[in-house]
Amino acid sequence: MKILITGGGGFLGSRLARALRARDASAKITLLDVAFPPGLDREFHCVTGDLASAEAIGNALDGDTQAIYHLAAVVSGGAEADFDLGYHVNMDGTRALLEAARKLAKPRVVYASSVAAFGGTLPDVLDDSTTPAPQTSYGTQKVIGEYLVADYTRKGFIDGRSLRLPTIVVRPGKPNLAASSFASGIIREPLAGVASECPVPDTTGVWILSPSRVVEAFLHAHDLSSSEWPTTRVVNLPGITLTVREMIEAMGRVAGREAVERVKFVPDARIQAIVKTWPVRFRTDRALAMGFKADSDFDSIVRQHLGT
DSSP: OEEEEETTTSHHHHHHHHHHHHHOTTOEEEEEESOOOTTGGGTSEEEESOTTOHHHHHHHOOTTOOEEEEOOOOOHHHHHHOHHHHHIIIIIIHHHHHHHHHTSSOOEEEEEEEGGGOOSSOOSSBOTTOOOOOOSHHHHHHHHHHHHHHHHHHTTSOEEEEEEEOEEOOOOSSOOSOTTHHHHHHHHHHHTTOOEEEOSOTTOEEEEEOHHHHHHHHHHHHHSOGGGSOTTOEEEOOOEEEEHHHHHHHHHHHHOHHHHTTEEEOOOHHHHHHHTTSOOOBOOHHHHHTTOOOOSOHHHHHHHHHTO
16 A cells, blocks of 8 residues: 655654554555654655645655545644745645645545634534634634545545644654644653743643544544545544643643643743634544544543653
């Protein structure tokens, strides 16, 4: 089987690639990204290039590619700070990829969207009938991508399925430009013995999914038959709702009070303005019926990050 993962140089992309390789050692997996960590090219075929470039996509996409996992994106804070770059990658790049996929034999395309699709005046608990109304450029670009995936599927060009991802915690590595980066930073840095600055109040709620669960979701989304997907071709993934304070307290239960004391609250109005538009509570009946799963609790997510 030939597989393409855009954003394959990132944490989730590389983790997904290894999960796919573990399932099928004979799979031919290509990763497309603007940069790759050292050594990844020894494991997979890595293509460096701009997602919106026909040349880069042409170098990465074989004529008999059967599956495409589209994870590449300019993240929330970056897309808000650089309007043109966000639309170039998140909208133009998605359209360019789908146009290339259109020339193939109806590949399955799994698209990583986001709960940033929602915003504005929202019910206390969102469900599958809640209409997207993004309040950021990133959220707008993700919703456009969802509609493109659905329309290319309707026309029979691809077999698309979109996942609205919660905030993924705990991400390893360094902080990035995502407005949600703090959600990992307040756990990752203190557990490593480093102080962390939290830009939002401790009462801020976050809809969370662990890295292992989101990789499982990508695999499961691909494996489901086309008939099991709604006509919108999109689902809100299950997650758990926690406040920042509850996350920190869970870290304390697992790792001790010293870790908790390394978190310092330093307000950042720019981050707060983005985060406050995001939904916090969902009822994900459709995704659960389709077999997607949430984490049981945050303590287990902290332990997963620690490898215990």
